[in-house]
């Protein structure tokens with residue numbers, strides 16, 4: 001998080017013309033001081049390219065300076081009323097982040113001020129250069145449709161940045177994919193809870209899992225997951241969370257720590273005897289909170305870590 005103004009992000013304002021879906025977009029939010037930190041962390045987790053925080057009351061009578069010790073971090077994460085500007089690679093990513101944040105408890109007291117495109121450029125080329133093929137293991141790759149499949153890739157998911165989270169570029173997704181690639185999944189049932197693009201469910205299908213259900217609270221994600229499954233030639237049941245019933249051999253959920261804590265009883269109930277629970281979207285420092293929240297049902301352990309994020313797993317008795 002930085003307090004610097006965005007570089008190269010001159011707002012154009014006005015209604016979004018057609019053809020700017022792939023363009024950089026900025027999401028402007030107002031937040032009270034107490035919510036600045038969770039909001040900034042969530043924006044970064046949602047793949048914001050940058051997040052800047054400024055005093056929403058700057059140059060007004062309400063302006064109050066933040067004075068810290070020289071050389072030390074500012075005493076607070078934000079001002080009494082902070083303006084957060086988050087830059088996203090596309091309108092879809094910014095829109096998805098907005099919808100996801102508005103559904104969170106910690107968004108109470110916050111406000112969306114604008115979602116708008118930023119300065120004109122060659123967006124298609126820029127977007128495409130930002131999404132290169134991603135190796136999950138030496139032989140399992142996520143490859144955008146405009147790229148050749150790398151020769152080393154024996155198992156491939158074709159996925160383009162689009163209307164739902166999950167392109168394989170985020171560490172939380174990559175850790176789940178790595179975990180899936182190491183499991184004997186043939187014939188096992190899988191629930192992908194919070195499926196976004198459907199990337200985890202599609203990976204499970206590629207590794208021969210059976211009865212794969214992918215659910216999300218966002219209907220756009222549900223449609224996107226179904227479309228991506230078709231493009232990858234695999235079969236998934238997709239739907240809103242009510243679709244998930246009974247128990248599964250593997251339950252995956254890559255959501256942020258706060259919703260994961262709330263979902264603990266529901267997710268644990270879905271894990272069948274001897275089944276596995278896999279949770280992602282958790283920062284290293286949140287691991288013990290998650291362990292405590294799940295302790296009444298399942299003993300979570302850290303099983304992978306990347307860039308400050310951890311993957312937590314547990315096996316049911």
Ligand SMILES: C[S@@+](CC[C@H](N)C(=O)[O-])C[C@H]1O[C@@H](n2cnc3c(N)ncnc32)[C@H](O)[C@@H]1O
Nearest residue numbers: 165166173194195196216217218221254255259
């Ligand atoms: C970080 S994305 C993960 C997408 C994908 N599974 C991946 O690993 O890349 C989290 C997804 O969870 C969904 N979500 C958030 N809260 C949820 C809830 N309470 N129930 C179901 N889905 C939820 C969001 O809409 C979003 O698509």
